Amino acid sequence: MVSRKRVFDLFRTMNVASCQCPAHSHTGNIQVLNSTPSKDYAFEIKCSTVRYGLGVTREVGLDLLNLGAKNVCVMTDPNVVSLSPMKAVLDSLTKNKVNYKVYDKVKVEPSDSSFKDAIKFAKEGDFDSFVAIGGGSVMDTCKAANLYYCDPNAEFLDYVNQPVGKGKPVKVQLKPLIAIPTTSGTGSETTGMSIFDYEEINAKTGIAHTSLRPILALIDPLHTLTVPRNVAIYSGFDIFCHALESFTAIPYTERGPVPENPALRPVYQGSNPISDVWSRFCLQALRKYFNRSVNNPDDIEARSSMHLAATMAGVGIGNAGVHLCHGLAYPIAGNVKEFVPADYGTDPIIPHGLSVTMTAPAVFRFTSVSDPDKHLEAAELLGSNISGKKQVDAGKVLADTILEYMEKMSIGNGLSSLGYTSEDIPKLVKGALPQKRLLQIAPIQQSEDDLTKLLEDSLTIY
Numbered sequence: 083m084v085s086r087k088r089v090f091d092l093f094r095t096m097n098v099a100s101c102q103c104p105a106h107s108h109t110g111n112i113q114v115l116n117s118t119p120s121k122d123y124a125f126e127i128k129c130s131t132v133r134y135g136l137g138v139t140r141e142v143g144l145d146l147l148n149l150g151a152k153n154v155c156v157m158t159d160p161n162v163v164s165l166s167p168m169k170a171v172l173d174s175l176t177k178n179k180v181n182y183k184v185y186d187k188v189k190v191e192p193s194d195s196s197f198k199d200a201i202k203f204a205k206e207g208d209f210d211s212f213v214a215i216g217g218g219s220v221m222d223t224c225k226a227a228n229l230y231y232c233d234p235n236a237e238f239l240d241y242v243n244q245p246v247g248k249g250k251p252v253k254v255q256l257k258p259l260i261a262i263p264t265t266s267g268t269g270s271e272t273t274g275m276s277i278f279d280y281e282e283i284n285a286k287t288g289i290a291h292t293s294l295r296p297i298l299a300l301i302d303p304l305h306t307l308t309v310p311r312n313v314a315i316y317s318g319f320d321i322f323c324h325a326l327e328s329f330t331a332i333p334y335t336e337r338g339p340v341p342e343n344p345a346l347r348p349v350y351q352g353s354n355p356i357s358d359v360w361s362r363f364c365l366q367a368l369r370k371y372f373n374r375s376v377n378n379p380d381d382i383e384a385r386s387s388m389h390l391a392a393t394m395a396g397v398g399i400g401n402a403g404v405h406l407c408h409g410l411a412y413p414i415a416g417n418v419k420e421f422v423p424a425d426y427g428t429d430p431i432i433p434h435g436l437s438v439t440m441t442a443p444a445v446f447r448f449t450s451v452s453d454p455d456k457h458l459e460a461a462e463l464l465g466s467n468i469s470g471k472k473q474v475d476a477g478k479v480l481a482d483t484i485l486e487y488m489e490k491m492s493i494g495n496g497l498s499s500l501g502y503t504s505e506d507i508p509k510l511v512k513g514a515l516p517q518k519r520l521l522q523i524a525p526i527q528q529s530e531d532d533l534t535k536l537l538e539d540s541l542t543i544y
C-alpha cells in the first residue's frame with residue numbers, strides 16, 4: 083500500500099511541476115492542505131505604503147493633514163534632532179500648521195527602560211498620530227510608544243515575544259505612524275517589529291505584530307547624505323544579512339503548523355517566491371553600491387540605491403523572516419563589554435549590523451546543505467564567480483564572499499575583536515536559545531551544540 087507520506091510527496095511534486103498561476107493551481111494545494119495540516123501551505127505579504135523620492139519628506143505635513151492629525155508626536159534621537167532630516171520634517175509640519183511635540187531622547191540600540199521612557203512621554207500627551215524620524219532605534223521606539231499609548235493598561239511584557247513576554251496579539255487600534263528612515267539598514271519602516279535590549283537577560287527581544295507596521299514609509303535618500311562612515315557600513319551589513327537570511331530561510335511550505343485562523347499566521351513565515359524577489363534585488367544592489375556608498379558619501383546614486391535596498395530587504399524580512407545571524411546577534415549585542423565603535427557616541431555598544439554580520443560566515447557554511455544551489459546563487463548575486471563550483475562547495479563559496487566584503491570594510495576579526503573569548507560562549511548560547519521565533523526560521527534546526535559551534539567558529543573569522 084502507498085504510504086501517506088508518499089501520497090503527500092506525490093502531491094507536492096505535482097504542485098511544483100504544474101502551472102502555479104492563480105487560475106490553475108488550486109486543486110493540488112487543497113489536497114496538500116488536507117494531507118498535511120502540520121505544515122503551512124500559504125504565505126502572505128504585508129507592507130507599509132512606501133513612497134520613495136529625493137526630498138519626499140516635504141510631503142509629511144500634508145500627509146498628516148490628510149489624516150486629520152491635530153497633535154502629532156514626533157520621535158527622534160539626540161543626534162538626528164539637530165540634523166537636516168529633522169529640519170525637513172519640522173519645516174513641513176510648520177508650513178502646514180500641524181501641531182506637534184518632539185521626543186528626542188530615543189536611545190541608540192534601545193532597551194526596555196528607554197522604551198518605557200518614550201512610552202511615558204506618549205502617555206502624557208494627547209496624540210492622534212506619530213512620526214518617527216531616524217534609524218531603526220527611533221522607528222522601533224516609536225512603534226512601542228504608539229502601542230502602549232493605545233493600550234495604556236497593558237503591562238510592558240504583555241506584548242513582548244514569548245518566552246520572554248506573553249506575546250499577546252494586538253487587538254487595540256493603533257494611531258497612524260509615519261516612518262522616515264535616516265539610515266539605510268533596518269527596513270523597520272515597513273515591518274511590524276520593534277526590537278529592544280531586555281536588560282534582565284542581556285539579550286534583545288521584541289514585539290512582533292502586523293499592527294505595529296507604519297501606515298506610510300517616506301523613503302527620502304537625501305537623509306543618507308549625513309550618515310557617517312561606520313553607520314553606513316554597519317547598517318549596510320544589516321541589509322546584507324536581511325537579504326541573505328530571508329533568501330535562505332526555511333521554505334514557507336516547510337514551516338508549520340497551519341494557523342487555525344489566518345490572522346494567526348506568524349509575521350515570520352519562511353522564504354517564498356515574493357520575498358525572494360526582494361532578496362535577489364538587494365543582493366545585486368549590495369554588489370553594485372555598498373562599497374561606493376561607504377567610500378564616497380556624496381555618491382547620491384549609491385546612497386539612494388542602498389536606501390531603497392534597505393526598504394526592499396525590510397519587505398523580505400518583514401514577511402519571510404531572519405534566522406541564525408540575527409538570533410545569535412541578540413545576545414552578542416546584549417552582552418557588550420567595552421567595545422565603543424566610532425560614529426556611535428561614547429557608550430559601549432555593538433551596533434546591530436556589526437553584531438549580525440560577525441557570525442554570517444559560520445552560519446551560511448552551516449545552512450548551505452539545506453539548499454546548496456540557493457547559497458551558490460546568493461554568492462553569485464553578490465559578485466562571486468561560481469562557475470565550476472560544486473554543490474558541496476556552496477557553504478565555503480558564500481562564506482568566502484561574505485568575508486571578502488567584511489575585510490574590505492575593515493570589520494574586525496570576529497567576536498574576539500568585540501572583546502569576547504571562548505569563556506563567553508555559554509552565556510551567548512543561553513541568550514540565543516529564547517530567540518525561538520528566529521531560530522525556527524533557519525532552514526536547518528539546530529541543537530545547543532550547533533549554536534556553540536557557530537559562535538566558536540566566529541571568534542576569529544579571517
Ligand SMILES: NC(=O)c1ccc[n+]([C@@H]2O[C@H](COP(=O)([O-])OP(=O)(O)OC[C@H]3O[C@@H](n4cnc5c(N)ncnc54)[C@H](O)[C@@H]3O)[C@@H](O)[C@H]2O)c1
Pocket residue numbers: 159161162165167190191192216217218219220222264265266267268269270273275276277278286305306307308309310313316317320425426427434435
Ligand atoms: N524593527 C525592525 O524590523 C528592525 C530590523 C533590524 C534592526 N532593527 C533595530 O534597529 C536598531 C539599529 O538601527 P540603525 O542601524 O538604523 O541605527 P540607529 O537608529 O541605532 O542609529 C545609529 C546611529 O546613526 C545616527 N544616525 C541616524 N541617522 C543619521 C543620519 N541621517 N545622519 C547622521 N547620523 C545618523 C544615530 O543618531 C545613531 O547614532 C537596532 O536596535 C536593531 O535591533 C530593527
Ligand SMILES: [Fe+2]
Pocket residue numbers: 268320324408434438
Ligand atoms: Fe537586522
